Amino acid sequence: MILSIHGGHNASASLITKKDGEIKSWCVEAERVDRIKMSLGCEKYEGSDFSSSAKSEWIINKKSNFSLLLKRLFSEAGITEADVDIIVISQNTDVSRIPKDLSSKKVIKIPHHLAHAALSFYTSNFEEALVVVCDGEGELTDKGYETQTAWKFDSKGYTELMATYKKDHYEMGIANAYEIYTYWLGYGYNGCGTTMALASFSNKHTEIADNLFVEDEHNNIFVNKKIIDLQGHVKKVNYVKKGTVAFNQDHEKMMRSISLPPKYKLRYSPDPSIKNEFIMMAADIQYATEKAVISYIEKARKMVSSECICMGGGTFLNCNLNSKIRELPGVKNIHVPTAPGDGGLSLGAALAYYFSYNEKCKVADTAFIGCSIVPIKPNDSDSITYIKIANISQKAAELIADGNLVGWCQGRAEFGPRALGNRSLLADPRTMKSHTRINEMLKHREAFRPFAPIVLEEHYNECFEGVLPIPYMLETRIIKEQWREKIPAVCHVDNSARVQIVNSQNSPKLNELIEAFFRLTDVPVLINTSLNRNGEPIVNDAVEAMELLRKGMLDYLIIGDYLYFQKEKQ
Numbered sequence: 001m002i003l004s005i006h007g008g009h010n011a012s013a014s015l016i017t018k019k020d021g022e023i024k025s026w027c028v029e030a031e032r033v034d035r036i037k038m039s040l041g042c043e044k045y046e047g048s049d050f051s052s053s054a055k056s057e058w059i060i061n062k063k064s065n066f067s068l069l070l071k072r073l074f075s076e077a078g079i080t081e082a083d084v085d086i087i088v089i090s091q092n093t094d095v096s097r098i099p100k101d102l103s104s105k106k107v108i109k110i111p112h113h114l115a116h117a118a119l120s121f122y123t124s125n126f127e128e129a130l131v132v133v134c135d136g137e138g139e140l141t142d143k144g145y146e147t148q149t150a151w152k153f154d155s156k157g158y159t160e161l162m163a164t165y166k167k168d169h170y171e172m173g174i175a176n177a178y179e180i181y182t183y184w185l186g187y188g189y190n191g192c193g194t195t196m197a198l199a200s201f202s203n204k205h206t207e208i209a210d211n212l213f214v215e216d217e218h219n220n221i222f223v224n225k226k227i228i229d230l231q232g233h234v235k236k237v238n239y240v241k242k243g244t245v246a247f248n249q250d251h252e253k254m255m256r257s258i259s260l261p262p263k264y265k266l267r268y269s270p271d272p273s274i275k276n277e278f279i280m281m282a283a284d285i286q287y288a289t290e291k292a293v294i295s296y297i298e299k300a301r302k303m304v305s306s307e308c309i310c311m312g313g314g315t316f317l318n319c320n321l322n323s324k325i326r327e328l329p330g331v332k333n334i335h336v337p338t339a340p341g342d343g344g345l346s347l348g349a350a351l352a353y354y355f356s357y358n359e360k361c362k363v364a365d366t367a368f369i370g371c372s373i374v375p376i377k378p379n380d381s382d383s384i385t386y387i388k389i390a391n392i393s394q395k396a397a398e399l400i401a402d403g404n405l406v407g408w409c410q411g412r413a414e415f416g417p418r419a420l421g422n423r424s425l426l427a428d429p430r431t432m433k434s435h436t437r438i439n440e441m442l443k444h445r446e447a448f449r450p451f452a453p454i455v456l457e458e459h460y461n462e463c464f465e466g467v468l469p470i471p472y473m474l475e476t477r478i479i480k481e482q483w484r485e486k487i488p489a490v491c492h493v494d495n496s497a498r499v500q501i502v503n504s505q506n507s508p509k510l511n512e513l514i515e516a517f518f519r520l521t522d523v524p525v526l527i528n529t530s531l532n533r534n535g536e537p538i539v540n541d542a543v544e545a546m547e548l549l550r551k552g553m554l555d556y557l558i559i560g561d562y563l564y565f566q567k568e569k570q
Contacts, residue, residue: 003084003102004350005066006115007093010343011041013066013073015084016350022362023122023354025369027415028073029343030066032371032540038190039537041066041097065097076371076412088353090115090345092139110349112138113149113163116312116340119348121153122355122363124335128154130161130306132297135313135341136175137166147173148221150300153310155360161303164220172223174292175315177212180228181285185278196318197449199286200494201279209284213292219299221292289315290324297325307332312348314341316474317417319498323475326467336474338367339416347415367472367506368422370413375562376542384549386564393509396558397516400428400526404555405437407531409545410509413538418473419530420500421454421510423538423545425554427527429453429487434527442553444534450497451527453490456514457503459524463487464499471501473528487525500528 004014011030016023030039074080081101088108089095095107110118116133131151138146144165152159166173172180179189187194214224297309309331316322316336326334337344347366378384389395399406406426414420425442427434435451452473455463463483469475476496484491491497504511518524531545532538533553539545542559549557549564557564 001079001083001085002088002350002354003070003086003105004088004090004346004353005041005070005093005098006090006342006345006349007041007066007097008090008342008345009038009040010341010345011039011066011069012339012343012346013041013069014346014350015073015077015079016347016354018358018361022364023351024364025347025350025366026073026077027339027347027366027369028069028076028371029339029415029537030069031537032413033069033072035537035544037535037537041069065099067099070099070102072371086353088349090139090349108353110352111141111146112345113146113313114158114352115345115348117149117151117153117158117310117348118352118355119337119344120310120312120335120340121151121158122351122360123337123366124308124310125362126308126310126333126335128152128306129308129310129335130297130300130304131158131310131312132293132300133311133313134174134293134296134315136179137169137173141165144171145169147175148296150296150303152304152306157356161300162219164222166222172228174213174221174289174296175313177223177228178285178289178315178318181281185281192314192318194446194449195282196286196320197446197492198279198282199320200492200496201448202283203494204280205284205287206280209288209291212284212288215295219296221296286318286320289318290321293321294324294328297328301330308334310335312337312340312344316340319474319476320496322470323466323477326469326475334470336470336472337416338414338418338420338472341417343416365506366415367420368412369415371540372412373409373423373541373545373559375559376546378546378564382550383566383568384546384564385567385570386562388561389563390561392558392561392563393512394516395563396426396513396556397520399556400426400517401520403428403431403433405434405441407539407545407548407554407557408510408513409531409539409542409557409559413540416472417538419528419538420472421502421507421528423531423540425527425529425531426454426513427451427489427529428521429489429525429527430521430523432488435489438527438529442533442548443529448493450492451490451529452498452500453487453525454500454502454510454514454528456511456518456524457501459518460499460501463525464497468501469499471506473498473500475499486523489527490525 001017006012014027016025030041087105091109091111113133117131121131131153133149144167148164150161182192182195183189215221408424408426410422464477466477477499502511530538
């Protein structure tokens with residue numbers, strides 16, 4: 001039994017063991033336990049909430065040990081500390097944070113980018129592949145901070161083909177630039193998904209995008225210092241005819257200043273509110289990122305002959321980028337794990353260590369390896385109640401078809417940042433009322449951002465163009481013309497959608513639900529978004545899910561075979 005811990009941002013802990021000829025996994029992400037977004041794995045303090053004061057406690061106590069996280073992990077796997085044979089940690093994890101009960105165990109460190117690469121390759125179950133990692137930065141080495149790496153992986157092991165290192169935090173690679181642009185747009189460093197959505201409002205780019213990155217003779221790619229200086233300040237760039245946009249202004253002021261000319265009719269906003277120059281900024285960084293990453297991949301492909309590409313690192317949460325990579329000539333298949341960012345490092349480190357000493361074998365599906373959820377009885381004094389339903393999938397389909405927002409919680413939680421049907425909010429895609437209600441009741445996010453469709457695999461070709469995507473909501477596809485008006489709530493301004501595929505093998509109960517919805521409506525598609533309020537982690541247990549219902553943020557909640565609702569609806 002291998003225990004693995006990552007203690008940086010998006011902290012997590014994983015367990016792996018070989019059983020019945022394949023690798024079985026359990027993973028708990030710290031934010032699901034302590035309820036602090038992007039958690040460093042701190043203890044949960046009594047009385048803490050989602051306030052700024054609670055986050056201050058988190059910062060002050062960021063070096064606390066992993067006791068709470070590991071307690072939840074061991075409980076899920078049904079083991080104790082004594083069952084652990086060895087501990088693996090990501091390179092920059094502080095060893096002193098390992099609880100004393102585990103201090104006698106041998107500890108092995110795995111480099112940051114190797115953990116990303118191993119997670120991507122070994123969960124693909126490809127025989128061989130080119131593996132590319134791109135993120136903000138790994139740990140500091142004698143060469144600098146890792147930011148882009150390329151690897152050859154096969155059944156015999158791995159070889160690093162090339163690597164780009166930053167000399168310091170102020171030198172910027174590909175991922176850093178996307179984060180910085182997102183911050184300048186007012187969406188914070190972690191709002192890259194919003195920037196990607198905004199970029200879809202333009203199919204053009206400026207010459208700034210063509211020159212944003214520079215490449216040297218050693219295949220290194222960095223931000224052009226003529227555009228962004230070493231302190232992360234953007235030099236004034238001419239995005240508008242009269243004057244310039246000063247990107248280093250206070251981002252809150254920028255948010256308040258954003259407006260859109262009337263000619264832009266945003267699909268999701270009755271009151272458009274984004275200036276054309278900011279759309280161009282988003283389009284530029286999306287184009288420049290795609291160009292730079294693909295250039296890096298093509299250089300690596302000259303070093304290794306492979307039709308399969310695996311990708312790791314937070315950059316590959318960018319669905320449009322992933323779709324472009326799949327379309328490259330000579331690429332047969334691609335794979336991105338459900339947790340390509342730092343939340344996946346614990347599992348990646350465990351797999352890297354295991355396969356360093358053991359022959360390659362199948363890794364069981366890692367989409368649903370998080371915490372289990374079980375129904376609980378509401379208090380008699382509670383405003384909500386519940387009943388057990390014989391055919392819960394049919395009931396859920398009926399409720400959704402009637403326009404209700406339904407929280408859907410089943411089994412073990414998804415591994416990674418995106419809900420894949422086990423901790424999801426499901427809604428009817430046939431009307432924009434669903435989109436509006438989700439935003440008003442729960443999400444409170446930018447109106448132009450689309451929600452993702454979840455579709456029955458056997459109906460994918462009927463509704464969408466292109467080959468089957470990765471089944472984890474990690475690629476975009478164009479909605480076929482005849483379906484755009486049928487499912488407007490999941491159709492983005494460029495007619496694209498971030499598609500998730502469901503079948504009877506990967507999600508049998510959810511598959512039953514969508515089949516029932518299809519029988520009622522002739523539409524084999526649902527809206528699927530994560531079950532959480534904007535800026536908070538996805539719900540992890542029944543108490544958290546019931547709180548959303550109690551506060552009127554859902555119409556109904558389903559946990560297992562139980563339907564929860566407000567007593568007033570009886």
